[in-house]
Amino acid sequence: MKLMLILCFSKLRCLHVSQFPHSGSFVSNLHTQYLPSYTKTINWNTTHSFVRTNPLLSLLERCKSLIQLKQIQAQMILTGLIYDSFAASRLIAFCALSESRTLDYCTKILYNTQHPNVFSWNVTIRGYLESGNVEGTLLLYKRMLQYGMLLPDNHTYPLLLKACSYSSLNFVGLSILGHVLKFGFEFDIFVHNALITMLLSYGEFETAYDVFNKSCVRDLVTWNSIISGCVKRGLANEALDLYWEMEAEKVKPNEITMIGMVSSCSQLQDLNLGRKFHQYIEEHRLDLTIPLANALMDMYVKCGDLMAARVLFDNMAQKTLVSWTTMVLGYARFGFLDVARELLYEIPEKNVVPWNAFISGCVEAKRSKEALTLFHEMQVSNVKPDEITMVNCLSACSQLGALDVGIWLHHYIRKHNFSLDVALGTALVDMYAKCGNISRALQVFQQMPQRNRLTWTAIICGLALHGNAHDAIFYFLEMIRTGLMPDEITFLGILSACCHGGLVEQGRQYFNQMSSKFNISPKLKHYSCMVDLLGRAGHLEEAEELIQNMPIAADAAVWGALFFACRVHGNVLIGERVALKLLELEPEDSGTYVLLANMYGEAKMWREARHARKLMKKRGVEKTPGCSSIEVNGIVHEFVVRDTSHPLSGQICDYLISLTRQIELLGLTPDISAFGDNTFP
Numbered sequence: 001m002k003l004m005l006i007l008c009f010s011k012l013r014c015l016h017v018s019q020f021p022h023s024g025s026f027v028s029n030l031h032t033q034y035l036p037s038y039t040k041t042i043n044w045n046t047t048h049s050f051v052r053t054n055p056l057l058s059l060l061e062r063c064k065s066l067i068q069l070k071q072i073q074a075q076m077i078l079t080g081l082i083y084d085s086f087a088a089s090r091l092i093a094f095c096a097l098s099e100s101r102t103l104d105y106c107t108k109i110l111y112n113t114q115h116p117n118v119f120s121w122n123v124t125i126r127g128y129l130e131s132g133n134v135e136g137t138l139l140l141y142k143r144m145l146q147y148g149m150l151l152p153d154n155h156t157y158p159l160l161l162k163a164c165s166y167s168s169l170n171f172v173g174l175s176i177l178g179h180v181l182k183f184g185f186e187f188d189i190f191v192h193n194a195l196i197t198m199l200l201s202y203g204e205f206e207t208a209y210d211v212f213n214k215s216c217v218r219d220l221v222t223w224n225s226i227i228s229g230c231v232k233r234g235l236a237n238e239a240l241d242l243y244w245e246m247e248a249e250k251v252k253p254n255e256i257t258m259i260g261m262v263s264s265c266s267q268l269q270d271l272n273l274g275r276k277f278h279q280y281i282e283e284h285r286l287d288l289t290i291p292l293a294n295a296l297m298d299m300y301v302k303c304g305d306l307m308a309a310r311v312l313f314d315n316m317a318q319k320t321l322v323s324w325t326t327m328v329l330g331y332a333r334f335g336f337l338d339v340a341r342e343l344l345y346e347i348p349e350k351n352v353v354p355w356n357a358f359i360s361g362c363v364e365a366k367r368s369k370e371a372l373t374l375f376h377e378m379q380v381s382n383v384k385p386d387e388i389t390m391v392n393c394l395s396a397c398s399q400l401g402a403l404d405v406g407i408w409l410h411h412y413i414r415k416h417n418f419s420l421d422v423a424l425g426t427a428l429v430d431m432y433a434k435c436g437n438i439s440r441a442l443q444v445f446q447q448m449p450q451r452n453r454l455t456w457t458a459i460i461c462g463l464a465l466h467g468n469a470h471d472a473i474f475y476f477l478e479m480i481r482t483g484l485m486p487d488e489i490t491f492l493g494i495l496s497a498c499c500h501g502g503l504v505e506q507g508r509q510y511f512n513q514m515s516s517k518f519n520i521s522p523k524l525k526h527y528s529c530m531v532d533l534l535g536r537a538g539h540l541e542e543a544e545e546l547i548q549n550m551p552i553a554a555d556a557a558v559w560g561a562l563f564f565a566c567r568v569h570g571n572v573l574i575g576e577r578v579a580l581k582l583l584e585l586e587p588e589d590s591g592t593y594v595l596l597a598n599m600y601g602e603a604k605m606w607r608e609a610r611h612a613r614k615l616m617k618k619r620g621v622e623k624t625p626g627c628s629s630i631e632v633n634g635i636v637h638e639f640v641v642r643d644t645s646h647p648l649s650g651q652i653c654d655y656l657i658s659l660t661r662q663i664e665l666l667g668l669t670p671d672i673s674a675f676g677d678n679t680f681p
């Protein structure tokens, strides 16, 4: 990429200004809706001597509305003052920057001024940028170049670069960069800092760092730009390294640097380091601004120190919606739903954001039933759900297997014209796949205009879950063909597909490809999947060897998969060895004792079987109850082993028994050993 950039530079260097893309469509599909709104209003007032001496201009400085402005403008036309480009620029500045901003009128005056100065262009560009109109900002720049009499200055480029960093069109930004180099502004510190921010927003960390490292102009703002750029891109380690470098160069950090540092700790979930920065802030008496306090709270919540976050929250003189939302999310995530709800209802002016935080916190805390209840509560409170609400509720459905609610949400999404963007589409695919209707999942998948890695992963895992091994492999190969990189979860899906389909050879191949081709080191889950695959197919020795050669210590799930295979294949020799390993790792797990005893029993080794049961009694192991849930007609029913609290418990048990009989009639023996020995009715 770096090489490409350099090529771009050299190409752009020889571009004539008039060759700048003119089509007008090059900015047409910029996404402007996520632009942060500026809160700071810039004073457009001036103390220029001309203003002080000219009565019309000094009147203009006190102007309050567009109507007054038009009266003054009329006077300026009558007196001919309008032909003075400085005087005209005052009119333009009022329209662009004052509280009663009117950009249409602003450009009208600008385009009708005979010789607008750079200042006029600057303020208009700034006005467009501050109102969040990236497209307009860039088009104005184009007009400015076309006008041809003036060259942009070192105030123009930071505005343009900032506009580019909000857009997703890298080539526009790179063209502007070409102009920066062409007009020789790369050594201007304002331009320089804006350039670093823009490069980081494109994910070009290395290029940005290179620009940063090579620069001879560097101030605290430069450090802050590169640090906060890293944090925004999730490069927390790089941000921290930069901070140590900055400290070594004896540059004093300020509040903005600290926001970056605290956010890095929160990304890395490093509570100790986070506390150290908090201490630093207090010791050096840095101003605990609202954003900094919010960042600290977020860090404490993410690192699990809810009390510290609460103390900060309670001491805040002024709480913003972000502060409230952080606390609501924190309490929800740790399962304190009552406290979260109390806070939610206390928020003075709330919109959909804290509701979304609450719902997603519930989903994270695996309290999905409550998440769906909240969704209803939210609608009763007249808060309009948005795409994020939908994504969270769909994840709740996925967790619960609540297909009916999921279908209802899908209707809701269609009825309210939510756009099927990548996040929402992926959530739908995942919901249908996990709730058992893979054909609908495939349908949504086909309808999606754009898909990312997560979408492909959801469909691959869904197909695996439904036992469609060959389709899963087909989609996996298709995904790679479209140029997307599979991740750990994709591989988990593909390996479990191979496992369900008994495709040993393919399984081995994909498992090896993980590290050799995609540079992903297998995790415990991949190993247990692979062991399961080999074990089911009867390759018990190979599976045991795989475990012994693992670079990480095998956990109970990995050994458990092998143990299961040993039981299926009646291999007491390996099974015994594996069971002892399992008992070492999880002496409290009743299942292992029971299964071991059953295995001995099946091999008619009665003495050993009795011994295993005795050992369990001696160790005082309690059976942990199994639990499952199912949704019927929109109501979620939960079942815990031996729990008879369900109103239809008797009938359900009767039906289970009759099912078992039917299975036996077919000449099969139902395998109920997995339930333990005395839990089945």
Ligand SMILES: *[C@@H]1O[C@H](CO)[C@@H](O)[C@H](O)[C@H]1NC(C)=O
Binding pocket: 045, 046, 047, 061, 062, 063
């Ligand atoms: C602009 O400055 C003048 C005097 O310098 C002052 O009287 C006037 O109120 C100011 N206008 C605004 C909008 O700040």
Ligand SMILES: *[C@@H]1O[C@H](CO)[C@@H](O)[C@H](O)[C@H]1NC(C)=O
Binding pocket: 118, 119, 122, 123, 126, 153, 155, 156
């Ligand atoms: C525009 O550029 C002029 C110098 O040409 C500068 O004085 C002014 O502050 C700039 N205005 C804005 C809004 O950036």
Ligand SMILES: *[C@@H]1O[C@H](CO)[C@@H](O)[C@H](O)[C@H]1NC(C)=O
Binding pocket: 154, 155, 188, 189, 190
């Ligand atoms: C902009 O450039 C002018 C002259 O080229 C210089 O005097 C001024 O300090 C620069 N402004 C900034 C903010 O870099």
Ligand SMILES: *[C@@H]1O[C@H](CO)[C@@H](O)[C@H](O)[C@H]1NC(C)=O
Binding pocket: 213, 214
């Ligand atoms: C930064 O520049 C210095 C020389 O100015 C060089 O020694 C160092 O390796 C550079 N760092 C990186 C990461 O490129």
Ligand SMILES: *[C@@H]1O[C@H](CO)[C@@H](O)[C@H](O)[C@H]1NC(C)=O
Binding pocket: 415, 416, 417
């Ligand atoms: C959704 O779009 C259709 C047609 O474009 C329109 O008739 C309907 O009113 C819209 N619904 C909502 C809730 O905006």
Ligand SMILES: *[C@@H]1O[C@H](CO)[C@@H](O)[C@H](O)[C@H]1NC(C)=O
Binding pocket: 436, 437, 438, 439, 440
């Ligand atoms: C999945 O949904 C389709 C309707 O889109 C339906 O015809 C089909 O029976 C459903 N399949 C299952 C397994 O529920």
